Amino acid sequence: MLLFGLGVLSGVTTALFGFGGGFVTVPVVYAVAAAGPGAMHVAVGTSAAVMLVNSLGATVTVARAGRLHREYVWPLAAFVAAGASLGALAATSVPDGVLHALFAAYLAATILDSLLRRGFVHGSERRPLSRATVTAGGLGIGAVAAFLGVGGSVLTVPLLRRRGLPMSDATALANPLSLPVAAVATAVYLTAPGPAAIDPAAAGLLLAGSLPTIALLRRWSPAIPDRAHAVAYLGLLGAALVTVLA
Template identity: 65%
Template sequence: MLSSSVILVAFGCLSGVTTVLFGFGGGFVTVPVVYAVTASGPAAMHVAVGTSVAVMVVNAAGGTLAQYRSGRLRRDYLWPLAGYVAIGAALGAAAATAAPDGLLHLLFAVYLGITIIDSVVRRGFLNGGSPRPLGSPTASLGGVAIGAVASFLGVGGSVMTVPLLRRRGLPMAHAVAMANPLSLPVALVATTVYLSIPAADTSAGVDLLAGALLLAGSLPTIAVARRLLPRVPDRLHALAYVGLLLAALIAVLIQ
C-alpha cells in the first residue's frame, strides 16, 4: 500500500509538470498509472478514467487561473469552442460508462497512436505558422468531437486542442495555455457523470484515495514549476509534446 501511494504521488508530480508544459490536466499520465496501480476487477479501466477526469478538474482549474493571469488566453479561440466541447463531453462520458472495459483500454492506445502519427506526418504541428481563426464548422463539429473523445477516454481535451490550435498558427506556448480552459469543461462534465453513478454500480466510478494522492503531488508541483521551468523554444516544445505522447503509449501497451 505504501509503495502504491508513493507511486501515485510521484506520478502526480509528473502530471503537474505536464500541466505546466503541455496543458495536460493529467489524463495521459494518470489513466495509465491509476490503471496499473489500482487495477482490480472488470471495471479497472473505467475507474482509472473516472479518477483521471476528477483530478483533471483541479489541475485544469488551477492552470486556467494561472494562464488568465499571464494574459495568454485569447477569447476568440476559446469561445464558442469550449461550449461545444462541453456538449461533446456529456455524450462521451455517458458512452464510456456503457463501454466494455477492454474496449476502453484498446481505444485509449489507438487514440494515442493516431495522435502521434498525425502530429509528425501532417504539416503544421512541428513548425507552426501564421495565426488563423477557427471558423464556425471547426468550432462546432470539432468541439463536439473533442469533448466526446476526450471524456470517453478520460484524457481532457489538450491532446486534440493543442494540435488544432497549433495548426491554426499559434505558438506552442499559447496553444498550451488555452489547453487548460478547454480541458476544464471536459473534466467537469465527465466527473459529474461518473460521480452520479450509484456506488453499487461497478461499471464506472472514481477512486477518491488515488485521486487525493495524485493531487498531493500535482498541486505543489504546478506552483513550483510555473516559477522555475525555463521558457522552451517553440519547435523543441512541439517535439517534447510528441515525445510525451509516445511515452504514454508505451506505458499503455506494456500493461
C-alpha cells in the same frame, strides 16, 4: 509513492504541455487498479477528477498572465462541454477492454497525425478558427476526450498549433479547454449507477503531487524553444502509449 511521484509528473505536464493529467493518470491508475473489476473505468473516472482540479488551477494562472485568448476559447469551450456530456455517458456503458484498446489507438493516431501532417512540429501561419471547427469540431473534441478521460488537450493543442499559435500559447489554452471536459466527465462518473468509478485515495495522492508542482512552475516556468516544445509534446504522448500497451 508511485502515485505521488506520478502526480508530480502530472503537474509538470499540466503546466508545460497542457495535459490535464489524463495521459499520465489513466495508465498509472489502470495499472494500480488492474487487479480489480472495471479498472479502466476507474482509471478514466479518477483521471477526470484529477484533471478538473489541475485544469482549474492552470486556467487561473493563464488568465492572470493575460494569455487567455478569448477568440480561441469561446464559444469553442461551450461545444466541447456539450460533446463531453455525450462522451462521458457513453464511456460508462462500454466494456473495459474496449475502452483500453480505444485509448491506445487514440494515442497512436494522434502521434502519427502530428508527425505526418504539416503544421505541428514547425508551426504554420496564424489563422482564426472556422465556424465548423468551433461547432462540429468542439462537439467531437468533447465527446472523444470525455469518453477516454484525457481532457482534450491532445486534440486542442494540435488544432491551435495548426492555426499558427506558438506551443506556449497552444498548451496554455489547452487547460481552459480541458476544464469543461473534466467537469462534465467527473459529474457523470460520480452519479453513474454501479460501483464507484473514482478512486478517492488515488486521486488524493495524485493531487498531492501535482498541485504543489503546478504552483512552483507558476513562478519558475522554463522557457522552451518552440520546435523543441512540440517535439517534447510528441515524446510524452509516445511514452504514454508505451505505458498503456505495456
